Amino acid sequence: MFRPGKASLDPEKPRILIPLDTSDESLAALKIAVRLASRMRARLEGLFIEDDNLLRAGELSCCQVVHSVTATASSFDRADMERQLRLAARRARASLVAETSEQGLDWTFRVDRGDVMTRTLAAAMDVDLIVMGRSSGRLGQGQRLSSMSRQLLQGSTAVLVAGSRRYHGSVACLYDGSSLAERALEVSIQVSSRDGGRLLVLLTRSSDGRGRVEELARGKGLEIDFETLPDSQLHSLQSVLHRVPIELLVLPNSLPALIETGMETIASTFDVPVLVIGDKG
Amino acid sequence: MIIGAKTSSPLSPDQLYSRCDPQSLPFATTDEVKNTQGVLGQARAMEATRFGLGIRRPAYNLFVHGPEGTGRHSTIREILDQRAAAEPVPSDWCLVNNFVDAHRPTAIELPPGQGLRLRDAVARLVDELKSAIPSAFEAEDYRTRREAIEETFKERQEVVFAELQERAGQKNITLLKTPVGLALAPVKGDEVINPEAFAKLPEAERNKLEADLELLQSDLQEIIRQLPQWDKERREDIRELNREVTRYAVGHLLDALESDFKLFPAVVNYLAALKTDVIENADIFIARGTENAGQQAMVVAAAGHAEADLAQRYEVNLLVDNALCTGAPVVYEDMPTYANLVGRIEHIAEMGALITNFSMIKGGALHRANGGYLLIDAYKLLTQPYAYEGLKRALISGFVKIESLGQVLSLVSTVSLEPEAIPLDLKIVLIGAPRLYYMLHQLDPEFADLFKVSVDYGPDMDRDEESTATYANVIAGLATKEKLKAFDAGAVARLIEFSAREADYWSEKSSDRTVTAEDVQTAIDTRIRRVDSLRERSHEMITRGIKLIDTDGSRVGQINALSVMSLGGYSFGGPSRITARVRMGKGQVVDIEREVELGGPLHSKGVLILSSFLSGLYALDRPLSLSASLVFEQSYGGIDGDSASSAELYCLLSALSGLPIKQCFAVTGSVNQKGEVQPIGGVNEKIEGFFDICKARGFSPGQGVLIPASNICHLMLRADVVEACTNGDFAIYAVETIDQGVEILTGVQSGVADDKGVFPEGTVNALVETRLRDMADDLRNYSRPPESHNASHDDSHDKMSDGKKADD
Incomplete structure (x- = not known):
């Protein structure tokens, strides 16, 4: 179900999918998505998925909900659950409206029902970028999210995993000379130049992309810093990023460290939003 | 036989004005006066x-x-x-925050100048803390340690939930997040089992699932119950970390300040309390530098509040600053x-x-x-x-x-x-x-x-050489203070009550380098001119004959009394006509002013004294059998004071004796029961008031004023009055008794009673006594029974009878 935020939707605009629920992590991801959409002049597509596992659990008399504030247990049925999900969807939409209204962004919001991962993957197929909230780790959802992000990247979608905090600083982009790195660089320049900001380009020793970077950034009014990494391993990234404050880390999906550790791990390691550029992105 | 009075002498001109001789002053101008201090008498x-x-x-x-x-x-x-x-x-006094009880700010006493120093030092300290504390909290070391604490908490949660999830998974149960909490549900594969499939499960398996669910749910509840405690521990760990970092950041700054003020225990105590408070509330300083993402307006507002918090919390309120004082x-x-x-x-x-x-x-x-x-x-x-x-x-x-x-x-x-x-x-x-x-x-x-x-x-003060010298000092001091020209000895001599400034103005108009006596006189004259329009109007009423005042001729039962009006700080005198009527009666002197409530109590007292005087002098052995009425003619406002009581008595004596009073005189002075004339106020203004009327009409022979002898010392009459008296156009007579006054006014001897109490025939007192005795006799005759009346009294008898009936 689409609910357009503006009368006419520009089909040429990039589309950013933001799966929403009512958690703090989801709200943090929404804020980052709004900033990114503003810089990329993209359309934000909110998605709320009614988990059918919850609806089915409501049909089982043996299931109870343990309230997270009081730790008390109470019975619930399918009707209760549907009502709660409707309310949660309404709150998610209200958050989307509140965050986008100041920026004057195009937005849509829809509610879907089914398996969360399946429906999210399906929705991500059509968009240019999906912004995922970091899992709290409380329910072991980290594993599911990692799995989902891997599948998303396999589907060649750009995936951004939100950090838990917001920092100010440069956009950092790892450039290893690959075609995906080229694309990551383009996106980084696009995101940085909106504010006339700074771009930190992390060059791998094997790449010699300084000239290429300067060529792409010419005329964008950007201040570009370069750092050369001894290799593209995670600890090399850490040594740089712990010194330099950044607001967004853009990585090509071809990075071995990424493939080895998963983007969730990288996001939690640096506590910054990590944007991974797949083939499609 | 009327016995003429001996001629009384008026006061000599030198008694009319107490002149201050400029030659007696020990300086030519006030510039020569070195000591400008002094207090007048x-x-x-x-x-x-x-x-x-x-x-x-x-x-x-x-x-x-x-x-x-x-x-x-x-x-x-x-x-x-x-x-x-x-x-x-x-001492200086400061108010500082009482960190234990903010409603009771602490007062600190410091030596003069130290309060300002403390205030500035603390302000500088706060400025330094504003950057030192946020810097410490932005350091990589702090961030890492804080993240480690957060991570520990997260891991702790993750571990217990992962363990629960693991145990649940082994029992084909999954943990679900709902909008209001967490739920456990049996699963088949990755999906929650549907009700139909659950119902088809063997009962034993279903029972086991339900038992497992119950057990796991109990564990879940236990975990959730523990979360607040773990969160509290996390917060406490972070707080302790914050304390440690803040202590390090502020320690050296506060140590330096404590060293500066180590001599003042109250300040040392305050700084120790301040240090503890800063360590406990470092977030006030951190809030200034932290941006709340996406809410710029709120950030600005929050920063403003943070600044205000700092100002309120750590400011030294310098209540009393004596840094620049040189004495008490x-x-x-x-x-x-x-x-x-x-x-x-x-x-x-x-x-x-x-x-x-x-x-x-x-x-x-x-x-x-x-x-x-x-x-x-x-x-x-x-x-x-x-x-x-x-x-x-x-x-x-x-x-x-x-x-x-x-x-x-x-x-x-x-x-x-x-x-x-x-x-x-x-x-x-x-x-x-x-x-x-x-x-x-x-x-x-x-x-x-x-x-x-x-x-x-x-x-007031005694006028002597010492007070005159002091007065000169005061004038010199005033001239210096007000940047006036020096006053010469003549000016000081002339200055009594008028301001030196006004004299200076008139001196500016002249080319003299000093203020002279003429300048002072001009200041006095012009000041009077500015304010005496009411006096002019009042005197004009008399000179135009609207207010009836005789200044020549003689009248029985009529006299010129003198009164003073004070308005807006200016006083002037003028005459008023008093008339008296007498007839047979019961010893009453009626004060008409009082009857119509225009007379004040002092005036009434004066009138009542007259009855007593008459009784005591003339009617010791018989009833006072007169009825007299006294009135201030053409007086339409209230009057008070007893300064006209002697005039009223003269008027009454004239009415009783039938002797006319010379209207060329005006009279002032109060009288007591013994007939002694007592002093009054405003003697100069009163004399000058009558003088002005006489002068305006043109002096006629014998004009003058009767004043109490005890007022001679108060005489400081205008120069033109003194001059007229010197020339014989006007005269001031000082009287001590009514007898002296009545002789001047009537030209008839008052008469002194002999050993038998009999006044000489033809004197004022004898005439008065005779009239009173006649009245008493007449009254006695009227009071007899009707048969004893002689024929000549028939008509009167009828009248008195009427009167008696009336009295009854």
């Missing part, structure tokens, strides 16, 4: 002042009282300034309201509410004058609500406590500040009119205890 007041100021004990405060214009303010101020300059500079303070509080005396707690409006903090506490005059002297106008103090009570409370307690009137009167019960009271050591000098002093003494039992020293400024 106030020896008693000076002695009391020295006594009061010399006793440095509580309650020995001064009440300086005396008439306006006696130099109370300037003199006491001068004395205090001189005295205070030689006394030590009192002398403060004159021109507007002694309650708040201006004891200080005030100010408020600012914020979001519709009035809020305050200790930095908004302002000291009052008591704070500023502490250690010195505070001058207050008593009248202003008493007319300001609760100001006198507030002052007394401070003096009685020995402390000044800043409280709003609302608190004092319990009108408001909202939470407010109660700053620590400050010990009071000062001398209060109240200045006011004598009636205020006596009224307070009578009505306020605490007044005498608090103001033990009465400084009484007299309204």
